[in-house]
Amino acid sequence: LPTAIKSFEEADNNSPSSIWEELKKMPFATLEQSSLELIVLSYNKDVETRKSSEKIVEDMDKLGLRPATFGELITLGIIKPVFNKKNESIVAFGTKATLGGDVRVPVLGWFVEERKLSGFKWGNEWNYLIRFLCLRK
Numbered sequence: 203l204p205t206a207i208k209s210f211e212e213a214d215n216n217s218p219s220s221i222w223e224e225l226k227k228m229p230f231a232t233l234e235q236s237s238l239e240l241i242v243l244s245y246n247k248d249v250e251t252r253k254s255s256e257k258i259v260e261d262m263d264k265l266g267l268r269p270a271t272f273g274e275l276i277t278l279g280i281i282k283p284v285f286n287k288k289n290e291s292i293v294a295f296g297t298k299a300t301l302g303g304d305v306r307v308p309v310l311g312w313f314v315e316e317r318k319l320s321g322f323k324w325g326n327e328w329n330y331l332i333r334f335l336c337l338r339k
Contacts, residue, residue, distance in 0.1 A: 206276055210319065214283035219317040224301040225308060240278060240337060241267060246330040247334065253327050255307070259295055262336050268333035269295035272308040275318065278335065279310050286310045286317060292333045298324055 211219045234281050245252045275294035291311040298305055306321035
């Protein structure tokens with residue numbers, strides 16, 4: 203964990219990076235860079251699917267995809283640090299944990315000129331700007 207966190211924070215020397223302390227309690231493992239084939243889904247025009255986390259995961263399943271894990275998300279943040287600057291917030295539904303009193307999923311985001319790993323509540327209606335990270339099954 204400390205190595206991946208340090209690697210994330212150092213991946214983009216042009217922008218400050220931070221990680222929500224509660225998120226450091228979430229288990230994960232980073233992956234070999236060569237094994238990543240990530241897909242980013244957007245539901246910005248699909249209001250009905252955005253209404254719940256379960257609907258998005260069901261849609262991924264129908265497409266032959268699975269939600270990315272926290273390890274896959276943080277690996278993306280390490281190997282492509284500028285990617286989230288273009289995509290604002292990217293969610294990994296494949297890892298859930300109770301953090302800060304709520305069930306949350308990890309989010310790689312760009313907030314006020316800072317790269318940030320945070321946790322958003324599972325189950326809420328999702329904003330049209332949010333992207334969802336997944337992989338082929």
